[in-house]
Amino acid sequence: xxxxxxxxxxxxxxxxxxxxxxxxxxxxxxxxxxxxxxxxxxxxxxxxxxxxxxxxxxxxxxxxxxxxxxxxxxxxxxxxxxxxxxxxxxxxxxxxxxxxxxxxxxxxxxxxxxxxxxxxxxxxxxxxxxxxxxxxxxxxxxxxxxxxxxxxxxxxxxxxxxxxxxxxxxxxxxxxxxxxxxxxxxxxxxxxxxxxxxxxxxxxxxxxxxxxxxxxxxxxxxxxxxxxxxxxxxxxxxxxxxxxxxxxxxxxxxxxxxxxxxxxxxxxxxxxxxxxxxxxxxxxxxxxxxxxxxxxxxxxxxxxxxxxxxxxxxxxxxxxxxxxxxxxxxxxxxxxxxxxxxxxxxxxxxxxxxxxxxxxxxxxxxxxxxxxxxxxxxxxxxxxxxxxxxxxxxxxxxxxx
Numbered sequence: 218x219x220x221x222x223x224x225x226x227x228x229x230x231x232x233x234x235x236x237x238x239x240x241x242x243x244x245x246x247x248x249x250x251x252x253x254x255x256x257x258x259x260x261x262x263x264x265x266x267x268x269x270x271x272x273x274x275x276x277x278x279x280x281x282x283x284x285x286x287x288x289x290x291x292x293x294x295x296x297x298x299x300x301x302x303x304x305x306x307x308x309x310x311x312x313x314x315x316x317x318x319x320x321x322x323x324x325x326x327x328x329x330x331x332x333x334x335x336x337x338x339x340x341x342x343x344x345x346x347x348x349x350x351x352x353x354x355x356x357x358x359x360x361x362x363x364x365x366x367x368x369x370x371x372x373x374x375x376x377x378x379x380x381x382x383x384x385x386x387x388x389x390x391x392x393x394x395x396x397x398x399x400x401x402x403x404x405x406x407x408x409x410x411x412x413x414x415x416x417x418x419x420x421x422x423x424x425x426x427x428x429x430x431x432x433x434x435x436x437x438x439x440x441x442x443x444x445x446x447x448x449x450x451x452x453x454x455x456x457x458x459x460x461x462x463x464x465x466x467x468x469x470x471x472x473x474x475x476x477x478x479x480x481x482x483x484x485x486x487x488x489x490x491x492x493x494x495x496x497x498x499x500x501x502x503x504x505x506x507x508x509x510x511x512x513x514x515x516x517x518x519x520x521x522x523x524x525x526x527x528x529x530x531x532x533x534x535x536x537x538x539x540x541x542x543x544x545x546x547x548x549x550x551x552x553x554x555x556x557x558x559x560x561x562x563x564x565x566x567x568x569x570x571x572x573x574x575x576x577x578x579x580x581x582x583x584x585x586x587x588x589x590x591x592x593x594x595x596x597x598x599x600x601x602x603x604x605x606x607x608x609x610x611x612x613x614x615x616x617x618x
Contacts, residue, residue: 276292279302316336316339377410422454469484511535
């Protein structure tokens with residue numbers, strides 16, 4: 218990986234409105250710089266989604282400058298110095314340089330500053346404390362973050378124990394960044410995370426869930442999850458994630474790779490769980506109802522069915538989840554480009570064949586659908602023949618009754 222003193226050109230730098238934003242914030246005078254993920258990922262040759270800018274201007278001055286330039290300013294986190302700028306459709310988070318005043322492990326009270334190194338010092342890892350001028354793209358690296366990127370080393374800025382005390386979520390972020398970017402864990406950071414694992418109990422379960430789901434789809438998720446279990450990181454908050462759970466995750470990851478199906482966080486979470494604990498864990502993590510249902514469906518057992526039949530009944534996404542979790546790789550792969558068909562028949566067509574309106578129509582339609590699925594979704598002509606047979610049988614039963 219070639220890392221230089223200048224941020225390489227990248228597609229995201231051509232997004233409309235960035236030049237206007239740089240001019241409005243006085244980037245040419247050194248008053249604003251790109252920071253964080255956009256800088257890090259560009260250096261690594263990775264795609265960039267979110268763009269963050271740091272500036273010496275106080276929040277109200279940022280708003281004034283943006284509005285004067287005709288750029289929409291949304292005060293999304295103005296108390297903490299963050300303004301969302303929308304320039305020609307491009308969304309950028311603009312945050313005033315800050316330093317921490319007090320922290321309690323969950324929240325921080327900050328003061329604004331014009332000291333770039335002080336702002337860098339309050340960030341979590343060296344690779345996240347890289348800045349680049351918005352116009353000439355000169356890099357500013359206060360804590361050897363570029364060297365750490367080159368080495369694949371996730372390293373806390375300063376004393377790891379102090380950084381974790383400031384924000385306990387940094388324990389999980391350490392492992393997530395290790396799974397995404399790391400080649401080997403930084404020994405001092407790893408020891409601090411192990412030592413302070415119980416601090417995770419002070420965090421909201423929503424924040425834990427967010428980090429876990431991001432970690433599960435990272436490059437080395439399986440190896441890092443195995444490392445976390447070995448060191449008891451999950452024990453205080455998610456004891457259900459044990460060695461057996463990680464081996465199920467490893468099996469799923471292997472199935473995904475074989476089937477060329479992209480990793481998906483909710484599917485991978487389901488691999489960590491079992492039918493007996495999934496409902497409790499997903500409720501504890503406060504997942505959405507849709508995600509809780511997806512986990513439950515992925516872990517369900519409805520008996521052996523052809524993959525298309527399963528895809529029809531559960532939906533393609535849930536069918537792929539269940540098949541991959543069961544190790545049925547070829548069956549899962551067969552659904553990737555499969556489109557769920559629609560039954561080419563309605564209840565009205567059964568009434569036209571002689572059934573009286575009412576519950577018998579719904580019952581007969583289910584019977585037609587079951588046979589249609591069992592026969593592999595035949596065309597309308599064959600479906601009509603199935604309907605004739607089902608209706609005849611229903612009319613005979615009614616006559617006998």
